[in-house]
Amino acid sequence: MEVQVDGYPKSAKEAREQGAKQYFSGKPCPAGHVGLRYASTQSCLQCLRQHQDKFLSTEVGRASIRASQERYYHANKEARHENVRRWRKSNPERARWLAGSTKRLRKRATTKYGQKGVKELYEMARKLGLSVDHIVPLNHPRVCGLHNIYNLQLLPLEENMKKRNHFEEEY
């Protein structure tokens, strides 16, 4: 791994004097990395990175990522809902139109097959605080997504927004 070392302090002491967080001594760490180290602990950044990668590849590590994502999601839940409420309040007609047009779109895109489990999916989403997303959007001008179980997935609300924009760019 190549490390950009120009302009870094040469020792932990020098780094502390300069108020820098990292330094480059040019000496290898016990594992043989010649790279940056943290001034506070003198630990090698590449070693830390390896520990982190190893941890994140374990079941416990993956669970900790999920837990932190969930914490973030729930911490911001109220703020997101408040934004939606505020928008609806200041755009009542547009909100009504949007709700109606979604209903119409959905009705038009509903197929006879693939309805089994749809209701349950919406219930599950409500319980988990997720949104039900059409993988292929219903309202796309050039592709027509269907309202059935094969075209639905659960997403966090923000993911849903991101995906929608992305899809429009791709086609």
Ligand SMILES: [Zn+2]
């Ligand atoms: Zn190292």
